[in-house]
Amino acid sequence: MDTTTSLDGLVCVDCAATHDPAAAPRRCPDCGGVLRASYDAAAADVTRESLAAARFDGLARFSDLLPFPADALVTLDEGTTPLIPAPEFAEELGVGAVYVKDEGANPTGTTADRGTALAATAARDHGAEKVALPTTGDAGQSAAAYAARAGLESEAFVPTRSTFVAKAMTNVHGGDMSVVEGRYPDAVDAFESAMADDDNADWHSLAPFDTPYRHEGAKTLLFEVVEQLDWEVPDAVVHPTGHGLGVVGSHLAAEQLQEVGLVDDAPALHVAQPEDCAPVVAADDEGADETAEWERPDTLIGALEVPDPAGGALALDAVRDTGGWAVGASDDDALEAAVQLNAEGIEASATGGVGAAAARELADGGHLGSDDTVVLVNPVAGAKENDVLRSHLMRKGV
Numbered sequence: 001m002d003t004t005t006s007l008d009g010l011v012c013v014d015c016a017a018t019h020d021p022a023a024a025p026r027r028c029p030d031c032g033g034v035l036r037a038s039y040d041a042a043a044a045d046v047t048r049e050s051l052a053a054a055r056f057d058g059l060a061r062f063s064d065l066l067p068f069p070a071d072a073l074v075t076l077d078e079g080t081t082p083l084i085p086a087p088e089f090a091e092e093l094g095v096g097a098v099y100v101k102d103e104g105a106n107p108t109g110t111t112a113d114r115g116t117a118l119a120a121t122a123a124r125d126h127g128a129e130k131v132a133l134p135t136t137g138d139a140g141q142s143a144a145a146y147a148a149r150a151g152l153e154s155e156a157f158v159p160t161r162s163t164f165v166a167k168a169m170t171n172v173h174g175g176d177m178s179v180v181e182g183r184y185p186d187a188v189d190a191f192e193s194a195m196a197d198d199d200n201a202d203w204h205s206l207a208p209f210d211t212p213y214r215h216e217g218a219k220t221l222l223f224e225v226v227e228q229l230d231w232e233v234p235d236a237v238v239h240p241t242g243h244g245l246g247v248v249g250s251h252l253a254a255e256q257l258q259e260v261g262l263v264d265d266a267p268a269l270h271v272a273q274p275e276d277c278a279p280v281v282a283a284d285d286e287g288a289d290e291t292a293e294w295e296r297p298d299t300l301i302g303a304l305e306v307p308d309p310a311g312g313a314l315a316l317d318a319v320r321d322t323g324g325w326a327v328g329a330s331d332d333d334a335l336e337a338a339v340q341l342n343a344e345g346i347e348a349s350a351t352g353g354v355g356a357a358a359a360r361e362l363a364d365g366g367h368l369g370s371d372d373t374v375v376l377v378n379p380v381a382g383a384k385e386n387d388v389l390r391s392h393l394m395r396k397g398v
């Protein structure tokens with residue numbers, strides 16, 4: 001595998017063993033724990049000036065902080081997404097400024113593209129024939145696109161309720177799809193039995209936290225945010241959360257930015273979940289170190305209906321290490337908040353609305369200051385969730 005000189009190896013978050021990336025395509029070979037990349041900060045040749053000189057190079061501009069060099073990356077020019085001011089929403093919250101990091105501007109309309117780019121790179125370098133993953137929908141579309149780019153086959157295991165656009169575009173990119181009757185955990189079961197089949201030994205997992213690289217790619221969101229704010233670290237970043245890739249990525253990013261001396265502190269990282277599928281919020285409330293499976297998930301926000309998050313423990317670490325909160329939002333509040341951002345011109349999705357509604361809860365609870373700069377992550381394009389937003393308006397009689 002072609003890796004960067006700053007990459008030291010992959011470290012298991014559970015047993016702390018270090019592994020050679022070439023020998024560890026999935027989880028820790030010793031204990032099954034999640035792997036994260038570890039870096040030699042001194043070997044990373046990156047400054048504010050070097051980044052400014054490479055403005056249009058997508059994720060490649062951060063390659064000294066990533067596992068794979070720029071010329072090895074499977075890329076569709078993901079990243080460099082807009083950071084859009086939302087002054088009306090800021091005024092309502094009573095904070096200094098609100099910005100929406102619009103991840104809908106990524107190549108397949110989702111923040112998943114950042115991690116899929118790195119994970120598809122690794123899959124190709126491991127000699128995979130096919131990449132596979134369980135997904136609520138959007139990451140399946142992303143995987144199909146990046147697999148196509150890498151010359152690999154792909155297969156997404158999705159629940160029937162996935163959006164039409166995600167299912168359609170997965171096929172349009174040439175990806176295979178198994179539509180599994182039931183909900184997301186049924187898709188996970190189907191994925192795991194396919195991966196365990198001896199006939200599929202050349203398949204490579206792109207499941208969240210199963211590959212070491214999707215959370216690595218997710219780091220680049222916070223890299224961009226601090227740069228877009230002229231290297232001022234925001235006070236708060238609110239991540240709508242399913243498996244936890246976004247918030248865990250930002251946690252890793254904040255650590256790494258400090259290690260290489262680009263910034264001096266970390267933002268408070270907040271988790272936002274639909275209150276009818278909120279395992280991270282429940283675990284945080286109970287003071288638990290790990291999430292427990294949510295028994296009866298029932299939310300209109302399908303992208304976040306993940307009852308058993310693969311990164312639950314790591315998401316809790318991110319919240320607690322940075323002084324953040326884990327907050328639930330009702331579907332109605334989330335849809336209303338999304339519509340409110342749209343009324344300000346920002347094409348937020350229902351999924352993004354969960355973060356906006358959580359920010360309102362944080363403000364009401366006194367957890368945001370009057371001078372605070374708050375970043376709301378919009379993980380997926382509003383246009384990909386047009387039906388649920390439009391139905392919300394129709395229910396209100398608009």
Ligand SMILES: [Zn+2]
Pocket residue numbers: 012013014015016017028029030031032033
């Ligand atoms: Zn381990």
